[in-house]
Amino acid sequence: MKNIFVKAEIITIGNEILIGQIVDTNSAFLAEKLNELGVSVIQINSIPDKPDIIVSALNDASYRADIIIITGGLGPTNDDITKQTLASYFNSDLVMNMDVLEQIRLLLSSRGVTMNENNRLQALLPETCEVLKNRHGTAQGMLFNKSGKIFVALPGVPYEMKGIFTEELAPLLKARYKLPVIIHRTALTSGIAESHLAKLIEKWELSLPEHISLAYLPSPGIVRLRLSGTSIKEEMHLREEINNQMNRLEEIIQPWIYGYDNDTLEEITGKLLKAKSYTLSLAESCTGGKVSSMITSVPGCSDYFKGSCTAYSNQVKADVLGVNYDKIEHYGAVSREVATEMAYGARKVFRTDFAVSVTGIAGPTGGTDTKPVGTTWIAVASPQGIKAEKYQFGEHRERNIQKASITALFMLRNAIRLCS
């Protein structure tokens, strides 16, 4: 147990970020997770994959930070030189690690792939490093100790990096350092704009004590409100304080809170459906399969989700969902009447308890004076009847699709809660 204020620095290796080809999401993930552990990230750097620059960045970082985490440059190809550079920086020979070799062989064989020379070379690792096992790919994580600092190298493929961090590195850091208590608690809201929320909770926000801070984290259709508390005292007291503040917040904005922390609307609606043994189907027009894709991202969704129809053309709305052609002609495809018939049709065709429909003008074209781009009707058919609502989203196609999908799930969540 070394230190209560532990500082970390992140170094991303590779040219993709320096030429602007990819955005550095790995560092954002690591920064978020390290902060949650109570480790302060003091600097993030992106550098090219050149040995002398890597060495100089490691030297600079080791003056500032206790933990130096490097990502990238561990792939099997010629342009990946991180491993060789680290071996030489830590005066370590590269040796074949037979455990890792066997693990790589098993991983590849489970994918029906035969190991080739490039794969085999991934088991050639610096002798002095602690291996952080990669269960999701062939490039292993490596941890080196030097002058009381730890240096960690992780692969750049996001899901492999995340896997090694979560399964190997985070437990190791928790065990090795005595860290301050940092507690985050986030309320997830939908159906209300950030500026309206801010007005409603202004007084409460100003009354927060200094060691508890609030952050607004907006994304299309959702505003997350995150309370963060820091303390060197025991965890219990801080957790109680945060919970009390969260209770005060709930009293003000309860109708818009659908969940907490890492909850997602697709998981929440799934749990509600499953708990009541209800089934679900969808009829999507402007969201084009996005709602279906969100619902089916949840493992085990086949317990309640039967299926969906993306009815992009009017012909499909009529043929598959049984929407009345005359109504489409008379009211237009984006209307209360068509949204209602789509939800009704899906509920019948897919034989489910609930059905959600979305029909709107995602843009960039297709808008009119009376129905501009962003106009969207969402309907929910339930055992209790059908409810349809009109929304006016923005001008940006991708954001309109996201907002409509989130709003459809929020309406579904509210409808399920009304059914006992």
Added chain:
Amino acid sequence: MKNIFVKAEIITIGNEILIGQIVDTNSAFLAEKLNELGVSVIQINSIPDKPDIIVSALNDASYRADIIIITGGLGPTNDDITKQTLASYFNSDLVMNMDVLEQIRLLLSSRGVTMNENNRLQALLPETCEVLKNRHGTAQGMLFNKSGKIFVALPGVPYEMKGIFTEELAPLLKARYKLPVIIHRTALTSGIAESHLAKLIEKWELSLPEHISLAYLPSPGIVRLRLSGTSIKEEMHLREEINNQMNRLEEIIQPWIYGYDNDTLEEITGKLLKAKSYTLSLAESCTGGKVSSMITSVPGCSDYFKGSCTAYSNQVKADVLGVNYDKIEHYGAVSREVATEMAYGARKVFRTDFAVSVTGIAGPTGGTDTKPVGTTWIAVASPQGIKAEKYQFGEHRERNIQKASITALFMLRNAIRLCS
């Protein structure tokens, strides 16, 4: 005209990135645009908004780079300290710039806002700086000269930062430096693993001249191969060299190249369908609407896309798509027979020229010894008949869905090209 190999370094100031709250998209924009100008970005740093750390970062960067670009910390509130820090770093007094003050007044008045004290303070600028005008907000860009290097500070609001870069800084850099030509060209491949590609093109890669480099950029289902060339000669010659190398690459791996640079499979398949006036429908099981969602992310897709059925339950496969129940029982839902009937059924129900079906075990559960998680059948029904292929993806649900979706679009693209 100073130098032909100009190096830039980017420094992002602020805590949002260091706690993982936002992803650093500003640096990605600047890096991309600077590279297009022929300026090499050699390092990107995110640091906290603390004066001593900013000063130390400026010192470090000025050893490495010719141009140092800082973003963030120029807002009107108390936690924005970049301007004061720069004034002191460059031994410059803050003085009220009357031109800028007038410009801010006009900007605010065009938005119906009256200038307040915070806005007025935005016109208080270091005496020695060159002002880079902000037409989109109140925080001005600033340029300082010191020891032959230039230091630029831009606001952190992406829209304002991009505006100042494009309108003010880019023309200024072009005029001030004689810059080399940098050309990137990327081949997009699918249907082949990175390690196998690497083996196939090893000889060609080793034969590349020193001023042309290759990067592997993998993502689920896709490997992008990017050639980057730098030259001090005229652009035409380098472009020809890059094109020649790309031709040599194509000779080796033609069957797997589906596009170039910023192409996407959903756009490419859309263009191919549109060009031949073909229509498309989908029948998705394990991908759960992802393929439909990708297809409909393309504006104007209603010209060729009719609709899709997410057939998550066997009942829906039978009821909506007309798949034979006996075949599901006999061969299982993940089989050549069911994939084929799903594609056939979608083509018939949605009345389209092409239909793609995907049925697989996305995981984490549902796998068996003979059909482990990741087993996926994809079928494409076309005017020429039906083709089905089996794939073995990995163990990770989200990646399996992504890989299956990309692979389905790649198979569709190949099938459309076969139809004249």
